[in-house]
Amino acid sequence: xxxxxxxxxxxxxxxxxxxxxxxxxxxxxxxxxxxxxxxxxxxxxxxxxxxxxxxxxxxxxxxxxxxxxxxxxxxxxxxxxxxxxxxxxxxxxxxxxxxxxxxxxxxxxxxxxxxxxxxxxxxxxxxxxxxxxxxxxxxxxxxxxxxxxxxxxxxxxxxxxxxxxxxxxxxxxxxxxxxxxxxxxxxxxxxxxxxxxxxxxxxxxxxxxxxxxxxxxxxxxxxxxxxxxxxxxxxxxxxxxxxxxxxxxxxxxxx
Amino acid sequence: xxxxxxxxxxxxxxxxxxxxxxxxxxxxxxxxxxxxxxxxxxxxxxxxxxxxxxxxxxxxxxxxxxxxxxxxxxxxxxxxxxxxxxxxxxxxxxxxxxxxxxxxxxxxxxxxxxxxxxxxxxxxxxxxxxxxxxxxxxxxxxxxxxxxxxxxxxxxxxxxxxxxxxxxxxxxxxxxxxxxxxxxxxxxxxxxxxxxxxxxxxxxxxxxxxxxxxxxxxxxxxxxxxxxxxxxxxxxxxxxxxxxxxxxxxxxxxxxxxxxxxxxxxxxxxxxxxxxxxxxxxxxxxxxxxxxxxxxxx
Numbered sequence: 001x002x003x004x005x006x007x008x009x010x011x012x013x014x015x016x017x018x019x020x021x022x023x024x025x026x027x028x029x030x031x032x033x034x035x036x037x038x039x040x041x042x043x044x045x046x047x048x049x050x051x052x053x054x055x056x057x058x059x060x061x062x063x064x065x066x067x068x069x070x071x072x073x074x075x076x077x078x079x080x081x082x083x084x085x086x087x088x089x090x091x092x093x094x095x096x097x098x099x100x101x102x103x104x105x106x107x108x109x110x111x112x113x114x115x116x117x118x119x120x121x122x123x124x125x126x127x128x129x130x131x132x133x134x135x136x137x138x139x140x141x142x143x144x145x146x147x148x149x150x151x152x153x154x155x156x157x158x159x160x161x162x163x164x165x166x167x168x169x170x171x172x173x174x175x176x177x178x179x180x181x182x183x184x185x186x187x188x189x190x191x192x193x194x195x196x197x198x199x200x201x202x203x204x205x206x207x208x209x210x211x212x213x214x215x216x217x218x219x220x221x222x223x224x225x226x227x228x229x230x231x232x233x234x235x236x237x238x239x240x241x242x243x244x245x246x247x248x249x250x251x252x253x254x255x
Numbered sequence: 256x257x258x259x260x261x262x263x264x265x266x267x268x269x270x271x272x273x274x275x276x277x278x279x280x281x282x283x284x285x286x287x288x289x290x291x292x293x294x295x296x297x298x299x300x301x302x303x304x305x306x307x308x309x310x311x312x313x314x315x316x317x318x319x320x321x322x323x324x325x326x327x328x329x330x331x332x333x334x335x336x337x338x339x340x341x342x343x344x345x346x347x348x349x350x351x352x353x354x355x356x357x358x359x360x361x362x363x364x365x366x367x368x369x370x371x372x373x374x375x376x377x378x379x380x381x382x383x384x385x386x387x388x389x390x391x392x393x394x395x396x397x398x399x400x401x402x403x404x405x406x407x408x409x410x411x412x413x414x415x416x417x418x419x420x421x422x423x424x425x426x427x428x429x430x431x432x433x434x435x436x437x438x439x440x441x442x443x444x445x446x447x448x449x450x451x452x453x454x455x456x457x458x459x460x461x462x463x464x465x466x467x468x469x470x471x472x473x474x475x476x477x478x479x480x481x482x483x484x485x486x487x488x489x490x491x492x493x494x495x496x497x498x499x500x501x502x503x504x505x506x507x508x509x510x511x512x513x514x515x516x517x518x519x520x521x522x523x524x525x526x527x528x529x530x531x532x533x534x535x536x537x538x539x540x541x542x543x544x545x546x547x548x549x550x551x552x553x
Contacts, residue, residue, distance in 0.1 A: 052436055084438040094429035097452055107437035110447065156433070163437055 004071075005030040005167060005197040006051055011065035013046060013055065020046050023065070024228045026216055033189060033198045035208035035234065038218030039249070043226025044201045047218065048169050051199065052086040053079050069167070084111060087160030091172040093152035095144030095159070100127075100136050103144040103155055107163035122162050130158035131188050150181025157188065168192065170200040174207065186211050205250055209238055217246045285531065292524035294517075304525050310483040310507070312515070317522035321485045323529060325501035328486055329403045329479065330468040332497070337408030338461065341415035348416070349423040350445055361417075368413035376477030379406040384478055392498055394489040398480035401497045406474050411464040418463060422456020423449050455545050462541045466534055472505035481506055504530045 006028040013021040021043045028034045036044045046055060051069065055061045056079065067074040074082060084107075095103050104123045113119060123140070127133040132154040136142070144155050153173060160168055170189070174182040189198060189211045202208050208215055215237040219229045230237060230246045241247040295304060299317060307318025344364060348357055379402055388397030426449050434444040450457070480500030489495040502510075508523045515523055 054432065054436060057432070057435070080438050080440055083436055088436040090429060090432065090436075092429060094427070094433045096430055096433065096448060106434070106439075106447070110434075110437065110439040110443045159433075159437065 002029040002031055004028065005069070006199065007066070007068040007071075008047075008050070009066040009068075011050070011067055012063065013043070013050070014062045014064075015058070016060045019223075019225045021226045024226075025065075026228060026231055028197065028199060029214065030197050031193060031195070032213040033193050033200060033211050034214040034216065035212035036199065036201045036216045036218060037203075037205065037208050037249075038226070038229075039220065040203070041224060041226075042218040042220040044218050045171050047226065048171055048199060048201050049088075050074070051167065051169055052083050052088050054088065084163050085165050086167040086169060087163055087165035088169045089153070089156050089160055089171070089173045091175050093149055093156050093176070095147070095152050095155050097143065097145055099141045100144050100147070100155060101140040104158050104162045107159060111163065123158075126158040126162040127155075129161045129192070130154045131184065131191070132158055148181070150177050150184055153177060153181070153185060154188065157185075157192075161192075165196070167197045167199065170198065172201055172203060175203065182207070205252075209234060217241075217243075217249065219245050219249070288524050288527045288531065292521055292528045295521035295525045298518055299522075304522065305529065308485055312511070312519045312522070315518070317518070317525075319504065319507065319522070319526050319529060321483050322502050322504045322507045322526065323533075324485055325400075325479070326469055326503040326505070326530070326533070329400055329407060329475065329501065329503060330465060332400060332404035333407035333411060333468050334461075334465065336404060337411050337464070338415060340408070341412050341460075341464070342419055342457065344412070344416045345419035345423060346445055346450075349420045350441070350449070361420075364413050364416050366413075367409065368417075372410065372471060372474045373477070375406050375410055376474035379403070379474060379478035387498070390498065392489050392492075392495050395495070395498045396480065396500065398478060399498050399500045400479065400486055403475055403479035403501070403503075404497075406478055407468050407471060410471060410474065411467050414467055415460045415464040418460035419453070419457045422453035422460065425456060426452040454548065458541055458545055462538060465537050469530065469534055469537070470505060472503070472509050475503045476506045476509060479503060479506065481510060483507075504533075 004027045006026075008024050008026050011021065011024045012019060024047065036048060038044050049055045050063070050067050051074065053074065055063075063075065069077070069082070069085065096106065098106070101123055104126050105119045108119060108122050113122070124133060124137075127136060132151060135151060136147070136155075144152065147155060157168075157173075173189075174185045177185065186207065189200065192198060193213075200208075200212065212234045214231065215234040216231040217229045217237065218226050220226045230241060230243045232242070237246060238250060241250065295317060299307075304317060304319055305323070306320060307316065308320050309316040309318045310321065344360070348361055348364075352360060383402045383405055384397035386397075387399075387402050388395060430448050430452055431444055434448045435441070439447070479502065481502045482500040483502050484500065486496055486499040486501045489498055504526050507526050512520065512523050
């Protein structure tokens with residue numbers, strides 16, 4: 001197993017009095033794709049958003065336990081610096097209503113890069129990294145919103161890469177895309193994992209099977225509190241689950 | 256079934272009539288004003304009305320250029336003072352203020368919209384004019400562009416603030432999240448994502464503000480001095496132009512229409528036509544600006 005990139009220890013999250021995540025201890029290895037699967041409402045996305053502290057935006061959220069990036073406590077880091085190290089791609093492609101160039105250059109610019117040449121280079125590298133360069137290189141001034149859904153999502157990936165993170169969080173990145181666009185995103189994930197640690201939340205079991213090296217299965221009962229049931233190599237989870245609930249879920253008995 | 260379709264048709268007709276009514280009203284007002292102004296235009300020509308500075312009805316001079324300049328100047332000054340304040344307030348309310356503070360500031364701002372303009376005028380006369388009169392410049396009466404612009408700035412504040420706030424709030428949350436997730440700070444997100452994305456709403460707010468400023472009458476009459484002069488510096492310092500008295504287009508009509516007759520009355524209607532045109536120009540150019548920037552964004 002690779003070095004540990006992200007880690008939680010006895011991690012719980014509360015919305016006010018409601019406990020959304022309970023006692024989650026998980027070690028996510030570096031430069032691997034880790035899928036988080038589980039039924040709706042089991043706290044997958046909430047857990048994912050722990051690692052770039054997007055949950056900070058919600059009033060009344062409180063956490064217990066530890067969350068670490070490279071062994072450092074995420075909650076005592078400067079949140080802006082954290083988000084430069086941990087990028088995120090959202091469920092619905094959300095490019096800014098700006099040109100393709102300005103979308104990708106946004107992150108570097110807010111981090112203080114003004115030099116046109118440096119920006120040109122970052123934009124090209126990032127778009128190449130997201131397998132979008134060849135489609136848009138002659139139209140960098142075009143609005144990001146004018147692209148197709150799949151292209152928009154790759155633009156969002158390029159935009160995340162431009163900040164040079166080491167981790168990319170993906171929250172159901174293909175949920176709103178057609179099968180062909182989905183396939184391209186999945187191929188891209190396999191390319192990106194050469195350089196990045198990727199954590200992906202997905203509803204799609206086949207997708208988890210195709211793209212991930214490790215899988216974490218989250219589950220919840222009537223309490224609506226999300227718990228980690230099982231974490232293992234993806235092929236083990238899919239061929240030989242240790243927990244009955246995992247088996248029921250991946251064989252489609254519920255969820 | 257037949258009955259249901261008939262009801263449907265009747266409702267459509269009622270809705271269509273209601274919608275058409277506002278068009279009919281606007282057009283008839285315009286026709287009325289335009290027709291009433293025709294004698295003046297025939298007598299003096301466009302140049303004689305719009306290009307002349309002298310307004311002396313007793314001598315048959317009806318130049319309204321000074322009033323055009325007065326209206327435009329006081330509006331621009333009000334925008335310079337009021338717009339930054341209004342947009343800053345909108346940003347504060349939409350993004351920064353905690354709920355408790357919002358609950359105090361927002362109604363306070365909205366309350367400003369409910370104050371009758373004569374009360375603003377009164378406040379200007381009793382509080383602002385004496386203050387400004389203290390600026391030691393010969394010929395400074397306190398009444399003039401500066402007092403009027405400050406009063407006007409406060410008057411357009413609530414409109415611009417609440418519409419801009421709505422525009423900022425209407426920006427999809429996904430943009431905010433994307434920006435923050437890229438390591439932008441909250442302020443960077445506001446200025447580089449929220450304001451550009453809310454631009455069309457903010458421009459709409461500005462148009463309404465300008466419309467209100469150009470159309471304001473009572474408060475202007477009470478504080479601007481109403482002298483029919485082209486605003487000019489009171490001494491060597493060019494800044495003293497802001498202490499100059501002026502008269503607005505609206506004020507011109509309101510002050511004189513009671514005793515005007517014949518060509519004089521017609522010239523006042525011509526003043527109304529010019530006001531109408533000014534507001535049209537503002538609207539059309541704002542739309543052009545928005546179309547152009549939307550074309551760029553897509």
